[in-house]
Amino acid sequence: MPHKTFFWFFFPSGLAMVLFIGLPIFSSFFQSLHIEPEQILIEVETCDPFGCETEVQVDQEATALARAENPLGRFNGLETYKDRNHLAFGEVKEAWVSTNNFSDFMKKVLNLPFYKSLLFTLTFCFSVTPCVIVLGFIVALSVNVLAKSIKGMVIFGTILPMIVTPLIGSLVLFWMIDSQGILGATIQIIFDDPNLSLKSSKKLTWITLIIYGIWHNTPFAFVVFYAGLQTVPQDPMEAAVIDGASRSQRVRHIVLPHLYPVATFIALICLMDNFRVFEPIIGFSAEGVAQSLSWMIYKDLRNETLMLFGSAGATSMLTILGVGILLTPVLIRTWKEFKTER
Amino acid sequence: MKKLLIALLFTFVSTGAYAGGHSPCGVTNGTINVLANEFTTLRIVMEEAEKCAGSDADFSVTHSVDHQKLQGPALEANPAEFTAKIVTNGSITPLMSKGLLRPLDDLVEKYGANLNKSQLITFDGKVYAVAFMANAQHLWYRESIFNELGIAVPTTYEEVIAAAEKIKASGKMDNPYAGAFKAGWNLSQEFVNMYLGHGGEFFKPGTAEPSINNAKGVAALNVIKKLTELSNPDFLTQDTNAVKEEWESGNVAIMHIWGSGAASLLDDEGDQAIKADTRLAAPPTVGGGSAAATTLWWDGLAIAKNTSDENAEASFRALVGAASSTEMANNNPNAAVWLINGYTPGDAAVGVLAAAKMGATPYPSIPQMGLLHGAMSDEMVEFLQGNESAEKALEDIEAAYIAKAKEQGFL
Numbered sequence: 147m148p149h150k151t152f153f154w155f156f157f158p159s160g161l162a163m164v165l166f167i168g169l170p171i172f173s174s175f176f177q178s179l180h181i182e183p184e185q186i187l188i189e190v191e192t193c194d195p196f197g198c199e200t201e202v203q204v205d206q207e208a209t210a211l212a213r214a215e216n217p218l219g220r221f222n223g224l225e226t227y228k229d230r231n232h233l234a235f236g237e238v239k240e241a242w243v244s245t246n247n248f249s250d251f252m253k254k255v256l257n258l259p260f261y262k263s264l265l266f267t268l269t270f271c272f273s274v275t276p277c278v279i280v281l282g283f284i285v286a287l288s289v290n291v292l293a294k295s296i297k298g299m300v301i302f303g304t305i306l307p308m309i310v311t312p313l314i315g316s317l318v319l320f321w322m323i324d325s326q327g328i329l330g331a332t333i334q335i336i337f338d339d340p341n342l343s344l345k346s347s348k349k350l351t352w353i354t355l356i357i358y359g360i361w362h363n364t365p366f367a368f369v370v371f372y373a374g375l376q377t378v379p380q381d382p383m384e385a386a387v388i389d390g391a392s393r394s395q396r397v398r399h400i401v402l403p404h405l406y407p408v409a410t411f412i413a414l415i416c417l418m419d420n421f422r423v424f425e426p427i428i429g430f431s432a433e434g435v436a437q438s439l440s441w442m443i444y445k446d447l448r449n450e451t452l453m454l455f456g457s458a459g460a461t462s463m464l465t466i467l468g469v470g471i472l473l474t475p476v477l478i479r480t481w482k483e484f485k486t487e488r
Numbered sequence: 489m490k491k492l493l494i495a496l497l498f499t500f501v502s503t504g505a506y507a508g509g510h511s512p513c514g515v516t517n518g519t520i521n522v523l524a525n526e527f528t529t530l531r532i533v534m535e536e537a538e539k540c541a542g543s544d545a546d547f548s549v550t551h552s553v554d555h556q557k558l559q560g561p562a563l564e565a566n567p568a569e570f571t572a573k574i575v576t577n578g579s580i581t582p583l584m585s586k587g588l589l590r591p592l593d594d595l596v597e598k599y600g601a602n603l604n605k606s607q608l609i610t611f612d613g614k615v616y617a618v619a620f621m622a623n624a625q626h627l628w629y630r631e632s633i634f635n636e637l638g639i640a641v642p643t644t645y646e647e648v649i650a651a652a653e654k655i656k657a658s659g660k661m662d663n664p665y666a667g668a669f670k671a672g673w674n675l676s677q678e679f680v681n682m683y684l685g686h687g688g689e690f691f692k693p694g695t696a697e698p699s700i701n702n703a704k705g706v707a708a709l710n711v712i713k714k715l716t717e718l719s720n721p722d723f724l725t726q727d728t729n730a731v732k733e734e735w736e737s738g739n740v741a742i743m744h745i746w747g748s749g750a751a752s753l754l755d756d757e758g759d760q761a762i763k764a765d766t767r768l769a770a771p772p773t774v775g776g777g778s779a780a781a782t783t784l785w786w787d788g789l790a791i792a793k794n795t796s797d798e799n800a801e802a803s804f805r806a807l808v809g810a811a812s813s814t815e816m817a818n819n820n821p822n823a824a825v826w827l828i829n830g831y832t833p834g835d836a837a838v839g840v841l842a843a844a845k846m847g848a849t850p851y852p853s854i855p856q857m858g859l860l861h862g863a864m865s866d867e868m869v870e871f872l873q874g875n876e877s878a879e880k881a882l883e884d885i886e887a888a889y890i891a892k893a894k895e896q897g898f899l
Contacts, residue, residue: 182897185585185855187696190612194577195619195786195827196850202694203611204585204855220897230891237887257876259866259888325722326737340662346721348873431725434671434869448557451582451858456895 171466178226178459180219183212219456226460233464234258260464263437269352270438271420271472274359278416279409281360282367287397289368290375301372308365316429319358320345348435355436358426363419367412374408375401407483414476421469439465512599512809513540518802523559524574526551527728528751529824530787533574533620536816540809547806553727555579556673563588568792572803575617575790577853580609583790585855589616590793595804602812604829609788619788620811621824623748624848625681626771626782626839630741630762633660641767645685645711645774645781648742652718655741665718666734666743670727676864677783682708684849685774685781696856696898698889701882707775709871709878716872724869738762744771744782747843750836751823768835770842780846786827856898863888 147155186208192201228235241254255261289300307315322329323344334342344350378401386396424440427433433441439461446458520541524530534549541547550570552558556579562569563583575583583589591614596603600618609617627648629641634651637658642648648665655664668674683690688704691697716723720734732749734740736758747768754763771782789807791800810816814830821834825841833841851857863885871881893899 181895184897187855187898191610192612192853193608193610194850194853195606195609195622196784196844201852202696202854203581206585206587209585210587222895226895229894230887257870257880257884320725325720341721343721345725346723431670434675434724434865435873437866445862448554451556451560451579451862452585452896453560454892454895457892 171462174459174462176459177218177455178463179221179223179456181222181226181456182219183209183216184220185209186212222456226456227464230258231457232260232460234260259437259442260439260461263439263442264468266352266436267421267423267438267468270356270359270423271417273356274363274420275413275416277360278363278367279412281364282412283371283405283409285364285368286371286375287401289372304368305365307362308369310362312362312425313429315362316358316426319354319361320430323354345430345432351430351432351435355423355426355430355432358430359420359423362426363416367416370408370412371405374405378404410476410480414473417472417476418469421472422465439468510599510601512805512812513542515541515545515802515805518796518798518800519546519571520548520799520803520806521570522549522572522574522803522807523555523562523570524549524551525555525576525787526553527746527748528755529621529748529820530574532751532816532820532823533810536810536813537806540813541802541806545802545806559583560586560588563792563794566794567796568794570792571795571799572789572791572807574787576623576785576787576851578785578851578857580617580790581853581855582858584611584616588793589790590800591616592618592791592804595791595801595808599805599808600812602814602829603808604827607788607811607827609786617788617790618808618811619786619827621748621787621826622840622844623746623785623787623824624771624782624840624843625677625744625746626780626843627769628735628743628745628749628753628839629767629769630765631767632765633741641769642742642772643770644776645682645715645772648744648772649711649714649718652715652742656718661739661741663718663720663739664741665715666726666731666740666745667715667719667723668726668728668731668745669712669716669719669723670730671724671865671869673861673865674727675724675868676861678712679708679864679868680851680861681781681783682711682774684783685777685779687777687779690852690857690860691854696893698860698886700860701879701886704775705882706878709868709881711774712868713872724872735766736762747836747840748824751820754822754836768839770839770846771848773846778847780843780848782843782848783851784844784848785851787824856893856896859892859896859898860885860889863892 186205187202188205189200190203191198192203227233230237237258238255241251245251245254256265285304289297289304292300321327324330325334325343330344333344334340344354382400383396386400391399422440423438424444427436427438427441443458443461443465446454446461522534522537524534530551534551538547538549559573559579560582563573564586573583580589593615596608596615596618603618607619608615609619627642633655634641637654639651639654642651652665655661667678669678683700683705686704686708688702688708689699692699720726720739726734728745728749731740731743731745732753735743735753738759750768753766771780773779774781789811791804812828814828817826817828817831821832822836825833825837867881867884867888870876871878890899
């Protein structure tokens with residue numbers, strides 16, 4: 147394709163990307179460098195049904211004036227990134243100095259909100275993604291050999307978890323694993339422990355979330371693998387059959403190498419998606435024991451009566467950075483392959 | 489003075505209603521669009537407001553448990569997404585700080601003929617909200633179970649714990665206690681209750697610097713931990729509505745939830761045997777303190793600043809019609825403790841009234857309180873699950889709060 151044609155072909159989507167992805171990211175970044183203007187406090191008398199009291203309140207006029215002068219707030223540089231609720235350089239350094247073995251140090255660091263969230267996010271990401279790829283591949287192989295008459299139905303059934311909105315899917319499961327729900331009660335009977343609850347401990351909640359993640363994401367891997375399977379060349383397959391290769395040998399030596407780029411693609415998308423895990427935490431009411439980076443952003447914007455734009459912006463930037471770091475190895479690999487193919 | 493006012497309020501002497509004025513009901517022009525919390529009592533108030541607005545009025549209401557998160561952005565827009573907001577002494581502060589509410593003095597003058605003076609919420613002498621009900625968390629218990637085991641109604645948390653342990657030991661229930669311990673706002677609120685019950689102060693006087701890392705804070709956390717050990721193991725996922733369901737299923741014999749829960753717990757739906765056995769009691773004290781370990785709340789109406797005068801007037805009229813309706817209050821005497829003129833309190837008012845009599849503190853209407861409240865829950869979970877000590881949890885709460893308060897310009 148000539149470069150000029152490519153340019154005009156790409157231009158509309160490029161423009162949309164700049165407008166709807168590039169600019170918001172830039173604006174978040176800009177916001178993360180600022181903090182609110184100083185709140186000017188005054189004491190006023192407030193009266194309610196329980197009596198009158200002199201209380202500290204924000205001086206509306208003075209604060210509004212300060213805000214009008216500086217609508218973006220005070221410039222704060224990268225301080226928000228460095229504070230305790232984000233990268234916490236000061237606290238990490240303090241932890242390093244005050245502890246003399248690595249496990250104590252890690253314990254201290256993982257007590258900080260950002261690192262706590264990062265740990266869950268990475269655990270989720272690296273547990274769900276491999277399982278999704280393996281399971282998706284197995285399901286695709288199995289569906290591929292089904293009789294034509296039932297294939298359509300099975301495919302539809304298989305991709306259902308992906309069709310269900312994440313929030314609804316997680317809510318349904320949340321109710322099922324309740325100690326009075328069908329799954330929760332069954333588990334209690336199996337383990338003969340009336341106090342066993344999947345929602346009560348950190349470990350069990352994490353496992354529940356990860357299983358949910360696998361359940362929700364597998365259909366995506368399945369669909370892509372299934373499409374890939376349709377392109378497996380038939381000649382070498384037939385040759386292999388004639389040579390007496392078993393089914394597992396055929397899968398290992400012909401199908402797998404053929405689908406390798408597809409697997410890379412799925413890994414890329416899954417890593418990216420799972421790094422931004424959010425809905426299941428809300429659906430499972432798991433915020434007490436499992437926080438992700440996306441959940442931190444949500445909390446800064448929605449869980450407070452006052453919105454922390456700077457803080458949310460900083461976490462967003464760190465999330466983008468995290469996705470970037472996570473994808474680098476895969477991208478480098480793809481780039482190398484691309485070059486050798488040329 | 490405060491005690492006197494409370495006494496006046498809760499003896500329900502009509503404290504000099506305004507004379508004259510126009511009737512608020514029958515709105516013909518302007519749009520009314522209300523944002524309110526989601527619980528039965530507010531639904532009753534909104535139905536009354538709609539009735540008052542009349543069939544010609546353009547009336548709509550959004551009930552959401554997320555009202556506190558929605559209100560800021562919704563009212564900051566110009567024109568605001570909602571013309572009116574049902575606020576509490578907790579949720580009014582962020583709106584006041586940003587100047588998103590309009591002074592109501594002229595409207596009160598015009599349409600507030602039937603309001604009690606104590607209903608008016610004033611800041612610096614100007615009316616910004618009109619309260620219609622008082623609310624507080626207090627104790628609920630199952631009388632038959634208490635009688636059977638010979639337990640007296642607890643008046644302190646130490647007795648609550650002993651009672652729950654006794655019920656558990658009797659084998660009647662595995663998890664006899666319940667409270668709204670859901671991680672987030674609810675769990676933090678439990679700390680607020682317990683810390684105030686121990687006589688704690690959240691901030692160093694006159695500043696926004698936190699001061700919860702002390703013996704009172706540790707004691708408060710330890711009481712909460714004991715209570716959660718007697719609760720359903722899923723306590724971190726249970727909000728007030730979930731606790732009410734547990735109650736109606738007969739899984740709980742003693743709980744500490746909102747007085748306004750009576751509207752749905754004492755209605756004709758659900759197991760009538762449990763309903764007949766449900767008793768309300770005063771909120772307990774804790775740690776030898778004299779004040780009840782709970783907070784007093786009012787719910788009231790406020791009008792958005794960023795809306796046209798016409799809409800503001802229409803909204804005020806409809807809502808004040810409800811907020812001064814003696815008929816509504818007396819038809820639903822158990823739905824809430826109404827602050828409305830001429831209301832005779834029902835049986836279910838006993839808990840909230842006792843809270844006020846026992847000198848419970850109103851929830852602090854301080855602008856930075858929301859930030860501290862928001863910082864509590866995460867660290868409390870760490871403590872409740874035994875991952876860190878109470879002192880460490882309190883230290884972390886303060887540190888998390890300080891970082892946020894700096895960003896918001898309070899420190």
